[in-house]
Structure formats: structure tokens, C-alpha cells
Amino acid sequence: MMNRRNFFGASASAGAAAGINSFFNASAEAAEVKAPQGTVAVRGADGRLKRLGTLDLESQQDFTLGFRLMHNKKLRAQSQSAFERLLYTKKVDPATQMTMEEMLALVADEPAIHIASKTWLANQQVTWKTLQDYFHANADLYLSEMDAADKVGPGKLELSPTMDIPAECRHEIHIQPGGYVGDEFAGHIYHYGTNSFYIAVLGHNEQDQIHKGVAARLPIPEDGKVKRILDMGCGVGQYTVALKERFPEAEVWGIDIGGPMVRYAHTRANFLNNGANFAQRLAYDTKFPDGYFDLVTSYIMHHEVPAEGTKKIIDEARRVTRTGGVYYPLDFMSGGTKAVAPAMYNRWWDHRWNNEVWSREYHSIDFSKEIAARGFTMPAKPVAALPGFGARHAIKV
Numbered sequence: 001m002m003n004r005r006n007f008f009g010a011s012a013s014a015g016a017a018a019g020i021n022s023f024f025n026a027s028a029e030a031a032e033v034k035a036p037q038g039t040v041a042v043r044g045a046d047g048r049l050k051r052l053g054t055l056d057l058e059s060q061q062d063f064t065l066g067f068r069l070m071h072n073k074k075l076r077a078q079s080q081s082a083f084e085r086l087l088y089t090k091k092v093d094p095a096t097q098m099t100m101e102e103m104l105a106l107v108a109d110e111p112a113i114h115i116a117s118k119t120w121l122a123n124q125q126v127t128w129k130t131l132q133d134y135f136h137a138n139a140d141l142y143l144s145e146m147d148a149a150d151k152v153g154p155g156k157l158e159l160s161p162t163m164d165i166p167a168e169c170r171h172e173i174h175i176q177p178g179g180y181v182g183d184e185f186a187g188h189i190y191h192y193g194t195n196s197f198y199i200a201v202l203g204h205n206e207q208d209q210i211h212k213g214v215a216a217r218l219p220i221p222e223d224g225k226v227k228r229i230l231d232m233g234c235g236v237g238q239y240t241v242a243l244k245e246r247f248p249e250a251e252v253w254g255i256d257i258g259g260p261m262v263r264y265a266h267t268r269a270n271f272l273n274n275g276a277n278f279a280q281r282l283a284y285d286t287k288f289p290d291g292y293f294d295l296v297t298s299y300i301m302h303h304e305v306p307a308e309g310t311k312k313i314i315d316e317a318r319r320v321t322r323t324g325g326v327y328y329p330l331d332f333m334s335g336g337t338k339a340v341a342p343a344m345y346n347r348w349w350d351h352r353w354n355n356e357v358w359s360r361e362y363h364s365i366d367f368s369k370e371i372a373a374r375g376f377t378m379p380a381k382p383v384a385a386l387p388g389f390g391a392r393h394a395i396k397v
């Protein structure tokens with residue numbers, strides 16, 4: 001077995017030595033690896049969110065969240081105004097479809113835009129780095145906790161360590177070090193890092209409020225039968241556990257290409273005593289039988305896969321959704337509206353600097369039309385789920 005301390009660096013067991021307590025304490029084995037009491041107090045949970053292992057780290061995260069809130073309110077607004085002022089002074093119609101080169105030439109000498117970009121990026125890097133450093137420094141503790149949880153329920157976990165991860169999934173999305181597949185703690189890092197995104201952009205999510213809200217509004221098949229549900233690209237399983245909470249009798253599966261993501265999702269679901277199942281699988285190759293699910297859904301996965309991948313995933317959704325079942329993927333609205341210059345700039349920025357590798361491809365296709373072209377009926381009036389993210393309610397015919 002790999003020596004974890006060599007893998008992550010000499011300080012891998014520092015947390016245990018310092019008495020930091022593991023997160024989920026999912027089983028007796030996990031309890032055994034807990035450090036002796038006394039040096040660092042048990043930090044407990046804030047509702048369903050386990051508190052981070054040290055006050056220092058929590059304070060760092062508070063700082064970067066606060067900075068991000070300030071940035072959204074002030075610096076981003078200044079940057080947006082500067083962009084609009086440039087369009088005005090250079091007499092560019094905001095509805096113009098500019099080339100990337102034209103757009104970059106336009107902003108080249110505008111300090112408000114560059115300051116906003118740089119500060120946002122630096123803050124994002126600090127958010128990820130402080131989390132990654134912490135989990136690596138306490139690797140033994142958190143890996144042992146996941147090891148112990150792997151075989152414990154109530155839900156099942158299936159990992160595929162020899163799986164060939166497609167190159168298209170191996171990138172550092174949102175500049176998260178290691179991305180979804182390249183760090184044993186991708187799930188831990190993603191969960192705490194994206195809390196900052198959700199709180200700054202949508203107001204909250206530390207109690208899974210966003211995912212619960214979406215799960216609560218999910219339309220069900222007309223015959224009312226909901227025995228099996230699939231959440232594609234489930235990440236750390238916040239939506240998956242919310243689905244299981246809404247449909248406790250159903251067999252609920254969350255699948256994701258990231259092994260560390262589903263491992264963390266499973267450990268956390270155990271902590272919540274939630275019986276959702278998790279598996280490391282590709283959304284376009286789910287391995288489930290034809291027509292197995294009454295509901296197939298996903299939350300903000302598609303803008304992170306190539307356009308051809310999205311088409312393959314819709315085909316797979318059609319295969320595994322039963323006749324009369326509901327397919328309800330949520331992601332940004334795409335294709336339908338003509339991007340005007342400021343929106344194009346923001347999209348380019350996200351792609352270039354926040355490493356949203358596939359989002360421009362995603363926006364180049366009309367997701368709803370692709371679904372409608374694959375044997376689903378789109379209800380005339382889609383169910384509104386969340387401001388900012390589109391809702392697509394489709395019924396398999």
C-alpha cells in the first residue's frame with residue numbers, strides 16, 4: 001500500500017499529532033483513528049456542515065468569502081461599468097458579436113478590468129490552496145476516515161480505481177488544484193471551496209439549501225411512480241442526498257467521474273444517515289439497464305463537458321429513463337439568446353482564467369433543442385427551478 005506520508009509530504013500526519021478530529025466519524029474504525037482529545041477541541045458541525053478542523057483555516061475561509069462578497073459588489077461592478085464605458089467611448093454597439101481578438105484589444109488598457117480580474121483570481125487561488133494544504137497536511141486522518149466509511153452504509157459506494165479517465169475530464173476546473181479527479185481530497189476541497197461560491201453568488205448553501213430547493217421542485221412522472229432516481233455528475237452528492245430526502249423509499253444513485261468526489265459524497269451521506277448510493281461512472285456510460293429510472297437529473301454538470309459529450313449524455317439519459325419518466329437536467333440556458341459583447345467577455349474570462357474549459361462549447365449548442373431532438377417531449381412551460389440556472393423538464397415518449 002502506498003505510504004500516504006510520502007505521497008502528500010512529510011507533514012501528512014501532523015493533524016493527527018496535533019489532535020485535529022476527523023470530519024464524519026462514520027464508524028468505529030474512524031473513531032479509532034481520531035487523535036487523542038485535549039490539544040484541539042472537537043469543532044462539531046454547523047447543522048449539516050462539519051466545521052473545518054482548525055479555527056485558523058475557518059478564519060481564512062471566512063476572509064476569502066468576505067473578499068469575494070466585496071469583490072462581487074464593488075470590483076466586479078466597477079469592471080462591468082468600465083467595459084460598458086469602453087463600448088460607449090469606442091462607439092461599439094453592445095449587441096455586436098465581437099471576435100476574441102477585438103474584445104481583448106478593447107480591454108487591453110483598462111485598469112479597472114485588470115484589477116478586478118487579478119484580485120478575483122488571487123482570492124480563488126488562496127481559497128483552494130488553504131484547503132488543499134490543510135487536507136494534505138492531515139492526510140492520514142481524512143484518508144483513514146474515508147477508508148473506514150467506504151464499506152459502511154446506509155448507502156452503497158462503488159469506486160473504479162482502474163477506470164480510464166477521459167482526457168476531457170482531467171483539468172483543473174475553476175483552477176481547483178487537481179480538479180475533480182487528480183487529488184484524493186477533491187471532494188473535501190470542492191465542498192468547502194464552493195460554499196464560498198454559493199454564499200457569494202446565491203446567498204447560501206452551507207446547509208444544501210440550493211440543492212434541497214431544486215430537489216423539492218423536481219417534477220415527477222404523470223403516473224406518480226418514483227422508485228428509482230439518477231443524479232448524473234453528482235459531485236459531493238448534495239443534490240443526491242436531497243433527492244433521497246424527498247423520496248426516502250426510492251433507490252437513488254449519484255454518479256460522477258471523480259472517484260474522490262463520490263468517496264467524499266458517500267462519507268458525507270453516511271454522516272447524514274442518508275441512504276443514497278454513489279458510483280464512479282461516466283454520465284454517458286452509466287452501466288444501468290435500459291429504462292431503469294423514473295427520474296434522471298443533473299445539476300450544473302453540462303457546461304463542464306464538451307458539446308459532443310453533452311449529446312452523448314442526453315442519449316444515455318434517454319436510454320436509462322423509462323417511458324413516461326422525467327429527465328430534468330439543470331444548467332445555464334444556452335444557445336437561445338444571442339450573446340452580446342459584455343456577456344461574451346465574461347464568458348471568455350471564465351473560460352480563460354477560471355479554467356471553465358468547456359463552457360464556451362456548451363453555450364455554442366442549444367441544450368434544450370438537443371434534448372428535444374432525442375425522443376423527449378419538452379413541456380410547453382418549463383418548471384422554473386432556480387434563477388440563473390435553466391430548468392429543462394423533458395418527458396420520455
Ligand SMILES: C[S@@+](CC[C@H](N)C(=O)[O-])C[C@H]1O[C@@H](n2cnc3c(N)ncnc32)[C@H](O)[C@@H]1O
Pocket residue numbers: 169180232233234235236237238239255256257258261281282283284298299300301304305309
Ligand atoms: C460543477 S460540478 C456539479 C456537482 C454537483 N452536481 C453539484 O451540484 O454540486 C460538475 C460535476 O460533474 C462531474 N462530471 C463532469 N463530466 C462528467 C462525466 N462525463 N461523467 C460523469 N461526471 C462528470 C464532475 O466530476 C463534477 O463533479
